[in-house]
Amino acid sequence: MRMMSDVVDILLVEDNPGDVRLTREALKEAKVRNELHVATDGVEALAFLRREGVHKKAVRPSLVLLDLNLPRKNGREVLAEMKEDPELRRIPVVILTTSQAEQDIIKAYDLHVNCYINKPVDLDQFLQVVKSIEDFWLTLVKLPPQ
Amino acid sequence: MIIWNRLKIFHRILAGYIVVLLVMPVTGFLVFRQVQSMRQGFDDVANVDITSLQVIDDVRIQLATEEVALVRFVASRRYAPKGDEALIASYYAAAKQISFDLNRLEGILTQPDASARVFRLSDQLQARGVDEEILIANVRAGHPIDITDAIDLEASASTVTADDLSFALSQDTAKNVASSHNSANQTFAFIVATFLFAGLLTAVAGFAIARSISRPLGQLTFAADRIASDETVDLPDTNRRDEIGVLSRALGRMVKRLQQQTLELKRSNGELEQFAYVASHDLQEPLRMVASYTSLIKKRYQGNLDADADEFIGFAVDGATRMQGLINDLLTYSRAGNEPQPSEPTDGGAALDTALANLRQAIEDKRAVIVRDRLPLVMANRLQLAQLFQNLIGNAIKFCKDRRPEIRVSAERQGDEWVFCVRDNGIGIDPKYADRIFLIFQRLHRREEYPGTGIGLAICKKIVERHGGRIWLESKPGEGAAFYFTFKAEGGQQLAA
Known part of the structure; x- marks a missing residue:
């Protein structure tokens, strides 16, 4: 079990500010103290993870929440590059998307995603999903040491 | 064969009929000529042989009549010293008839052999006639005459010649009848052979025409069937100059047009499906925002505003939720049946x-x-x-x-x-x-x-x-x-x- 005082860093890769805000609202109610970092496209997400440019001092997140449809570099490309990078491949990636297309799901697991979750359309269900992610990935799961 | 294949079907059938039409009159003409010559043979037998036999028979009868008349004329001196003139009249009638018959024979007979015999008979009778005139004159003058003189005179060579002629003519007739019979058999064989040949020619022409039509049509049908079952096949015979080629090219144009239309349909269908999918998918994003934030407002502020606000928020949430349902269904519908x-x-x-x-x-x-x-x-x-x-x-x-x-x-x-x-x-x-x-x-x-x-x-x-x-x-x-x-x-x- 993680110490309650620990702050867990989460990277949310999401271009829709509405979703960012909703996620932030949902995580406010989380039991685990967390810090939500946001990248609004794939290129920025990878820069953040690799601590390039303005993200020189960025922390390495414990969990990445990744949308599939992103500007510049989409979620699949980010996922593929992360899983090919020995530095980044251990970070759990949760795909959080509205896409229910079968080929998107298959492709994501082919690229070694850690789990694939559909963004529910209903607010209460969305809050529930974020809570489940927190319960599972931030509480239950033993993450690799930093 | 190359020329044959380049002809149009119409001309090929026409050519076949022309061949048959040409063969028919030629055959008819040949048969007609054969029958004609056969009839000529029969006519010769009927007109020449039979008639000449009849005439020579008459000559022989007249010879006998002449003999009888002359012998009786000589014998009649016993009761009429200068002979019975009535009897000698029948002798002259017979002699006249013989001369008439021989003339007729000369006119009818075509074979030089028989004609020569007639001439000889004619000569002999003429010579005998002179002797007979002397005899008759002696009888009339009342000179003593022995009856055996008359009998000897009549039994002279001319009678034998007449018999020979009669025999020869009957021989000829028998020969000509046999030859006519032969010619009839030949005619029959010729007709059979001609019709067999004409039939064979017609059959060959018909078969060639039928085959030259049915074979390419069969190949065309085969190709069309394969195209119908979605195989990519080139239509045969597109270079032919005849109607098959025209048909094949027309089919080719039809197939091309249909393939174009199918492609067009597939494309527009695909576009439509893509449109429905994209529209419903992309509509969902902003709608999710509306629904989520109206829900969030409801969650946080219900009861804190006035009753109107609560009702308005209720309608907004309900509308957004319903629209989500519709879009979700649209998405399901556009996906249904599209799985690969x-x-x-x-x-x-x-x-x-x-x-x-x-x-x-x-x-x-x-x-x-x-x-x-x-x-x-x-x-x-x-x-x-x-x-x-x-x-x-x-x-x-x-x-x-x-x-x-x-x-x-x-x-x-x-x-x-x-x-x-x-x-x-x-x-x-x-x-x-x-x-x-x-x-x-x-x-x-x-x-x-x-x-x-x-x-x-x-x-x-x-x-x-x-x-x-x-x-x-x-x-x-x-x-x-x-x-x-x-x-x-x-x-x-x-x-x-």
């Missing part, structure tokens, strides 16, 4: 099992009774067939008021397809809506009465039609409904899903 999985032999019973498992909650809630026949193997996508059963049975359970739903699922073979039937005891449907209910978002009841967006049957129709089948309805209000749909039987011709 092909049709394969699928157990209808297994598909029904899946559907019933998905509907377990609804079946338990309404205590529905499902009666099912043994269902056949059909050519279908398993998931889609299950979806179809699920939608129909789900409707049957839903649209059943105040009674326990009883649903019967059956199938009946009709030709190379199976007709499935899902029958219920629900509220039924007015037949005038039988077509409308299969359209997307068409509802017959208020949402408060029966929930739903009106997508289920539209999806059913799409699935069935994607499999090349039909779906229809038989119902009366208040008496339940029976939905029928068809699928190709396993082993039947497979249609793309």
